[in-house]
Every structure is written in C-alpha cells, then in structure tokens.
Amino acid sequence: MDDCHAPAGAATSTASDVKTHLVAIVGPPNAGKSTLFNRLTGLRQKVANFPGVTVEHRMGRVKLDLGREVFLVDLPGVYSLQPRTEDERVTHDVLTGEMKGLRKPDAVMLILDSTNLGRHLSLAPPILSLGLPTLIILNMADDLGRRGGEVNPEELSTQLSAPVALISASHGTGIEKVVEFLSEAVFHEKPKPPLVQLPIIYDVPKVRDWAADIGRRTNYRPPAPPLWTRRLDGVFLHPVLGPLIFFLVVLGVFQTIFAGARPLMDGLQAMIEGSGKWMQAALPDNQLRSLLIDGIWSGVGSVVVFLPQILLLFLFIGVLEDSGYLARAALIADRTMARIGLQGKSFIPLLSAYACAVPAIMATRTIENKRDRIATILIAPFMTCSARLPVYTLVIAAFMPDKSLLGPFLGTRAAALLGLYVLGFLAAVITARLLKSTVLKSTRSPFMLEMPPYRWPTFRSLGLRLLDRSKVFLRRAGTVILGVAVLLWVLSNLPLHDGKTPEIGDSFAGMIGHAVEPAIRPLGFNWKIGIGLITSLAAREVIVGTLGTIYAVEGTSESVGLREALHQDLTPGGAAALLVFFAFAMQCMSTMAVVRRETGGWRWPAIQFAYMTLFAYVFGYLANRIVTAWL
C-alpha cells in the first residue's frame, strides 16, 4: 500500500486546529471496542451511517488536557482487512482513506483481546502495514491475570515497533496510556517498520504462525479456560435445562414488553393527552390550534407512547447481549429458525415484533449476516403487534357473537383473535421462505457464531445503549413522523368550508376515501373504511378513533355505539376482509421510517409497503368472497 505518500497529516498540517484530529478504533468482534469507545467518549458520541452503506459507525469526542479534543471513530469489528463483507469494506475503506464523507484517520488504535492473543494478533499485520501511527491495546487484562495468563507489553512493543497498552476497558485500568497516545496523536511521526518481518497478509495459516511466533518471543502465556463460562454453559446449554431456561427468558421478555410496559405507556399517554387538553384550553380556538394539538401533538404522541416499550426491550437485549447469553439463545433457536430460512439471531427481534415492529427492527442489528438481517426486517411487521389489537377487538366484538367453543377455556372471540395471530405468523413464515429462496438467497455463507465468555453487563454500557436508542427513535418521531402527522391533519381538516373545518366526509381524506372506494369495494369496504385506512397509516389503532369521528360516536374499541354503527355499515365479509387486511398490511409510518433508517434508503421500505399491501389486498378479497359465500 502506498501509505508513504498518502497525506496522512495533510489535513492537519493545513489546519493548525487540533480539534480535527481523527483516530480510528479497530479490532475483532468481542474485543471490547465499544466498551473502550464508551469509556473514552462517554456521552459525547453519536451514531451515523456512511453514505450508501447500511453499516453504522459511531463518532465521538475525547476531551484532552489544554482544551484539546480528538475525534474517535468506532469501526465495525473485523477479523481481517480483506474487504469481503460490508463491515470489512467499511473498515478497510475508512482506514485507507477511501471512504466518502470521512477523511483518512491520523492514527489507529488496534484493540485485541489479551486472553485470546494468538488469534487476535492476526489482525496486527494488516493494520500495521497501513503505515499509520498505531497503538496496540491489549484488553481484558483483568481477565487474563485472573485466569493465570501472562503477556509482556514492553517486549511486544519492541517486536512490533509500536506502542502497546495493557488495559481493562470495563474497569478503566491502564486507560491513561490510551489517553496519552491520543494527546500525542498530533505529533506522531510515521512509525518505524516492525523489527519482525510481517507475514503475507492474505495467507491465514502463515499469519497465524507469525502470531504464534510473536507470542513465543514475548513470552505470552495463554490463560486457563474460563471456568465460570464452562460451568454456566453446562446449565444454559444443558440438553433439558437449556431449552427450559431459554423458554423462561423468552417468556420474561415477552411478558415485560407486552404487559410490563403497559402502565408506563398508559402514563405517558395520559400525560400527552393531559398536556394536549391543557394547551387546548390555553390557546385560542382556530385552525392553528387544531393543527398543533390534533395534528402534531396527538400524532407524534401516538408514536412516542411506544418509547417505554422500546426502552424496556433494549434493556433486555442489552443485558442478554452484554452478558453473553444472547449468543446461547441464538444457538438454541437456530435449528427452528433455519427451518424458515433464517438463523438463531433472528429469533429475539421477531419475538419483539409481537409487541411492536419498531424496536424489533432496531434489534436486528445483532444479526451480522446482511441478508438474514434484511429478511428479518421485512417479515417483522407481519407479527401481530399491540397496535393491531384495538382494531381486532373492535371488529371481532362487532361481528362475532361471544359463544363458548371449548368450555370456559376458549370463546369464539378469543379463537378469532388467536386465528389472526396465526395468520400473521404464517404470512411471516411464507414471506421468509419466499425471500430466502429468491432475492435474499444467501450466498450460502456458513453460519458461524462465536460464544463469548459470560461477563457482567455494566450500567454504563446499558445506559448509553438506552440513551442511544431513545435518541434514534425520538429523532424519527421529530422528523418523518412529524411530517406525516401534519400531512394527515391537512388531509382530514382541509379544505375549509365557509372558513370552518369540514365534516370528515368532505375533507381531502374524505375525497380520497370516496376516490379509492371503487378500488376497495371488492374487499367489501366503503369510503368510510377508506378514510380509516388512510388515517391509520399514522398508526394502526388510529382507525378506531377515525371511525368514531365518522359515525359520530365514541371512538374506542370498547364503544358499544361504534360496534353497532360498524355492524350496520359493514357486511360480515367486509369485516373479515378488514381483519385480514390489518393482519397483513404495513399501515404504520413509524415502521417504515425505521426500516428506511436501518436499511439505508427508501428501497426496502417501498418494496415492503407494496408487498404487504398487495398481500393484504389479495387475502382481504379472498376473505370477503369466502365469508360472503359461506354465510
């Protein structure tokens, strides 16, 4: 590589401003990159996407003495620098200065797991041969010492002609050497070539032999096997106990995000409604107030109420991931998920989608395989999320007589609801199979899952993770969702009739409802349902309120008036079609906004919306025909 001539210091020599210094953190997965990054930057960090790629990276500032700052970029974990996967390409491109939108780093911090140095040291040759000033960080020093391992950082530094720091990122020991390196990053000269000949980078066995040789020269003693991890795996991966514990964990997660989040969400809902009412009283009665309160406040509010659920889920996932259990859960679920063409890591996100697709899609980040991740994102909204329940409850109660099917255990209504859950699940399975056998057919890349040793999760990293997720979610709520909320308000409150808000039937939404009536008639829907389909794009349960407005009755799913009005206005076939339509259609702007963010463009959310709507339309039509013919 021609790094000798690359303007490594060009940007800095022109700008005397030390603030522009950029240092990259590189390392294999599970080496503790994020822990170090969090420790150095704390809250001064943000998540960003490079243009055109879905790989996320984090940027942060480190405050040094004399008011100086260094920017850190945390790159995706890699085992080598051969650009094969998207993660590796991003890391490679950033380090060689080929990444658009980011200049070449001034220095590199290579973080390796000191308890597994033989293997991790294999990443040193490709990084060192970049010719950038490099600090080699040997992490997990505490673990190494406790398990009776030994490493000589000075000797390693001599052999590789690069500074070496032995640290424990989670405890903060040895971190001062890292800070020292960062403060001097400005003054670093091009490093001397290492004493030892670097191996040919692309020959894995040779690199591994080289690493073993360096280990011998520096008297590296690998630690004893992690005793506690072996003991815990004896339980968590026990043939009988393992699945049982797995099931309890799954049940715990499900119950918490479903039931546990309820009081918090209700509280938040009450706060949003209460403050809306307060504003209503405080402001003069005009169109602006309506836009502000009915449009923006309650529109954005209807999405923000999901925040407690999202945070609880991420707290769970954070604990599972940081402790090391998530890898075991993925192992246990893998066989089952493989049946539908996915893998073990898709399980928890899909489970979360029963609460809400938004956090579920955000949770797919733990899936490294790009195609599996996209497939999981695409099928997650088919899972019966909690926003569908008010719609289901209303329509079922309006059309299903409550009879007992299996004594006291199962009534007709519960059975219908259960059927809708099954329907969503089947749609997800069929779609996953379809995707994985066509567009997302894996290039047959084998499933490899590293089982990290069990560790205690730290409050610091859990807290930062929750903060990060809330920021991402609220930013969505503040941009895309705000825009859609305003648009929907305009549609249902304009044009004005004699300076007054129109009846909803005469509004733009009403016009659209009338306009789409011919298209939705085959499903047994009239223009009123058409309006509901449009307003429920904000969030599915909004249709209940809209129908309440249209029929001029109380707009809740328990409202007897609404049930009767709906029963009068809709045929049983149309009701069945409505249920099926809501089971399959996308009908959720928050999900679309999140899919766009997570897949790095509008392509996938557009495909997903079209596919799900078509699916919903076809099966809604069939449901209408079948029920109409049958009754």
Place this chain on the structure above:
Amino acid sequence: MLQLVATGLLAATLLLVHNKAVLQMRVNKHPHHDNSGFRDLTMLRKGESAILDHIDLPEDDARRLMELGFLPGHLVTSAHAAPGGDPKVFRVDGSEIALRRETARHMFLKQAETQA
C-alpha cells in the same frame, strides 16, 4: 390473558417445528464417507478432540473459518450443542465457535492412526 394464550401458541409452534427438525435430522444422519475415509467434524463426540486436516468448502468460507481458528493442524474439541445436536459448539484456538452440521460435515479430521 390473551398475551398468555399468544405466548403459548408461539411456544407450541416452536416446539412443533423443533421436533420436526430433530426428527428430520435423525433421518438425515448418515455419515459422510466420500472424502476417502476422513472423519468429519460432526462425528466428534462431546468432549472429544482431534486435529483438523482440511476444509472442503469454497475458499472464502474456508478463509473465514480459518480466521476464527479452524486451521488445519490445530486441535478441535467438540463442546456443547443446541437441543437436537445442531448447531454444535467447537473449541478452537482459545475460543468457542458454533457451526451448523451443514458446515461441519465439510471439515475433515486427521485420522488417529496416521497420527500415531
């Protein structure tokens, strides 16, 4: 109440699919002898160790496996497995990596007699 029913349903589906998977796997469990008598990784019993001889997979996959520690000439130990025996966890080069049967059966071991 409904949530519980839904959870139960999910669990039942899982178990059903899982059992089916396990049954199917038992049927498919024929050893691979096509590679001139080499034993493959799936034949390692729990706790048993052997030296890896070669990986019969496309170069990219083989490289990735080698980067994770599955290097010819190195010791591989079979550890825990998921219920039903697939995927299996292998100890290599100081770490534990889970592989599916479909991958592990393309990775061949040195024969004990050639070692002796």
